[in-house]
Amino acid sequence: MDNLCPHFIIFPFMSQGHTIPLLYLCRLLRRHSITITIVTTAGNSPRIRPSLRDIDVSLLELPFPENVDGVPPGVENTDKLPSMSCFLPFVKSTKLMQKNFEQALETLHPPVSCIISDGFLGWTLKSAQKFSVLRVVFTGMSNFSYTMYQILETENPHACTKSPDEPFVISSHFPKIKLTRNDFQPPEVKPSLTSGPYVDFMLEQFKSTEMSHGIIVDSFYELESCYADFWNKKFGPKAFCIGPLCMAAAALPREDVETPCRYMQWLDEKWDKGEDVLYVAFGSQAEVATEQLLEIANGLEESHVNFLWALKSKGLEENFKERVKNRGRVVKEWVDQLEILRHDAVKGFLSHCGWNSVMESISARVPLLALPLMAEQHVNARFVAEVIGVGLRTMPRGRTVRGFVEAEEVERKVRELMGGEKGAEVRKKAAEYGGAACEAMKEGGSSWRTLDLLIADVYEKVVHAKHCS
16 A cells, blocks of 8 residues: 555755755645655755654755866855856756666655656656656746746747847737846847857756656745646646745744844844834845945945845945944844744845745735846846736846846835835735735645645556556
């Protein structure tokens, strides 16, 4: 009978932003009594184990490849890379884990029935095919972004634009959605960039995704219904909306539980005084230029709002902290972003608009101020500010999409978000969608039912394989 019990392999990419949502997914799957094994490396398991203390999940460690050109010795997570120039050799090196991965799969009981792996680990599709099991992809993108990128590739709506910042209607199916070439990453909008190491690698991952059984989307149907329906009808593989994943559990355990959480104490103090706080963070991967950091800092200072800024990089003026000490706090250590956003004092989020951050903010009913930096973040920013209206957006100098955001713009938009009329409007919208997210994640909600459908697909595959053996 054990052989009919689905056994899911969860294989995150070695990056915090890619790992944490899949740890939340493990909790959802356990609620459905699914056997789970998480695959990681020895260097990453200490970060993962604390989140598994209260759930029955196995952890399988594989050796990370050694002596890889372009990857510093001992680095097993992207947040340890000295620069993003090391990213491509790092992510490509994971393919060297395939032999050990497949050998490990042979030893597991019950037998493996599904592999849920990150979109950067396209080689796991061949492993899934070897074991005749389903592979489902997780990339951390929204239905909206998936759909916009796919329309751009298949319909070429930007062909007649004369400049990277000239707006164009993305599709007759979505006549109100206007984007620019600069909203997308260059490889998608410049036909001349049809080759090269990065482009070739990404094309390989896209093909693996297309051949997989489906995509897990960290979103909920009520947020993106028309885009989810359009994707599943016209493109594929099937998108399973089973989020917000961050609502599967309380905030993850802090890495150093013995140390008092001073930034949370600071938020408590602000709440006790009846003072609202803006949370500021730009993710763990984006490299923000020093000049841009200074403009953001100056804008925050001149806005005269209370703020908590999670910032690991250097670049701020030495006396900045002293100047804002009564109302601003810069935190360089690891922070629990979800815990911060759920704090009653936090009333706004100045963010790069990575999709994890968007989902966490909506689930906490906190409106966003978008300052996108890379990848699909510009498309996410459009969605947040112009489509669903749960936030505002900063505009770079010269009104170009990809450019330098000046301090005056940061100041003006921060003031508007935290105390203006438009800020009140987007705060109301964030609360509405936050409530819808809560309903979606309840038993019987849309995300719960969609996860049931995915599990049913896997179970059907298991039963079919059993009958054919």
